[in-house]
Amino acid sequence: MASRTPHSTSDSPGGVLGPAERDRAWRRLAAEPFDVVVIGGGIVGCGVALDAATRGLRVALVEARDLASGTSSRSSKLFHGGLRYLEQLEFGLVREALRERELMLTRIAPHLVKPVSFLYPLRHRGWERPYTAAGLFLYDTMGGARSVPGQKHLTRAGALRMVPALRRDALIGGIRYYDAQADDARHTMTVARTAAHYGAVVRASTQVVGFTREADRVSGVRVRDVETGAETVVRADVVVNCTGVWTDELQRASGSRGRFRVRASKGVHIVVARDRIVAESGLILRTAKSVLFVIPWRNHWIVGTTDTDWNLDLAHPAATRQDIDYILAQVNSVLATPLTHDDIEGVYAGLRPLLAGESEETSKLSREHAVARVAPGLVAIAGGKYTTYRVMAADAVDAAAVDLPGRLRPSITDQVPLLGADGYHALVNQADLLAARYGLHPYRVRHLLDRYGSLVHAVLELATPELLKPVDAAPDYLLVEIAYAAAAEGALHVEDVLTRRTRISMEYAHRGVDCARQVAEVMAGVLGWDEDRVEFEIANYVARVAAERDSQIKPDDAAADAVRAGAPDVREFLVSPVS
Structure with missing residues (x-):
């Protein structure tokens, strides 16, 4: 096994996911052949992209909505072995998870x-x-x-x-x-950025709307930019379906019979x-x-x-x-x-x-994962738990080996720190010095270090005196964090910032409504929005929160779902279901 972490071969050093990188990624998806295309920007998909990229493969990852927009931003936010799995005698799962926690x-x-x-x-x-x-x-x-x-x-x-x-x-x-514990959405996004740093093309708001075939094998995917409606074909030796609860839907869309149900x-x-x-x-x-x-x-x-x-x-x-x-x-x-x-x-x-299939009670279903080559050129992975994402990712890439030319190198992600990890401990010791340099209180710097690690310098490089002020209605966060989310972390909408790049939507009783305008105006300066776009983003977010609040007073799933589904989707060109 290789003993050193690889150097970046990315045209986005530091794993920046900004507007320019997004445009470049679209051109690369259309023009370049890839060894692996990963569908799904949750923790498993981002983990697969990082694992494959650090093995020296040409990798693209596409996500229909935002990074971590599904399960991976809505967990209990724990890295844990799972005490209850001990009682279920799943010792291997617990041991594996505790090793990952360490x-x-x-x-x-x-x-x-x-x-x-x-x-x-x-x-x-x-x-x-x-x-x-x-x-x-x-x-x-x-x-x-x-x-x-x-x-x-x-x-x-x-x-x-x-x-x-x-x-x-x-x-x-x-x-x-x-x-x-960890902020799951921030951790997932950082895994994605680390994959980009090592050469993966990572692009959110990019939905798979079909599969391409050569004879009996899957040879790529057709994708749609759900911000513009543009479509292109991405060529790949193997496609890895990492879509979690959408696994069955994607397998039907591929025309392949699934090996397991979710x-x-x-x-x-x-x-x-x-x-x-x-x-x-x-x-x-x-x-x-x-x-x-x-x-x-x-x-x-x-x-x-x-x-x-x-x-x-x-x-x-x-x-x-x-x-x-x-x-x-x-x-x-x-x-x-x-x-x-x-x-x-x-x-x-x-x-x-x-x-599916092990028990009628979801609380007793196994958290083991399954990987299958469901068709030539198509691998699917499902199940598992957030804590063991890295192991799941390695297993998925191993399963893809049969469709890849040449010898596949072993996984090395147990030796690859995520962006922001290197130098973090030294910066913690220097928090007071950093605070003095930028005119911040030391607790602010510690907050930033626990969110960005050694990338804190890149965040603060964006800061003007105005951006070093707290968000008015969410003072735990600085305005520069909003700007950085749009400039480097792939945030395309107010919703992305308020629900995932920050956790304002769940940490404040106003659920982010009271700061939606200020956030939109900061993002507009980075993403070039006009006033109409700012108003659209605010209205969309306010409608989303209203629908969620209304659903939470409904008595059952059907009534709650009917209300929540009525809110508009900020990604205007999404198609559902995948077809």
């Missing part, structure tokens, strides 16, 4: 992935403490974990000191353990202010169906999740009043001061792509 914390993405503690409240005397301790001992030792502390046992008094928000009768003691399981989370739950640690709670997390998230808590079948609009899964009531009921069963609907700042719903 790699992320230490080598691949220390700027983006951070340790996070959880308290497991004990409810039963006698058997529960040793039973849980044994599971956590495995959890602490499997996968070579060394970057987080081991379990710590607490009396009831000790647990209540750690989490004063708990009712005294909700526990008889507790055990604290550690996992890791079921969509809806997971809903709510976001509340940090002061609504007084605690120094997150919580993990057993429920009748699965587990519920209370996850620290900056000045907030993320509480979730649900786990129910979803058979409606795959692009816009809708949370219902029933989903939200379920989460509140579960968490309120242990809180001394119950949460109410008025405490909720944000709500988001995502779809897990689970392999």
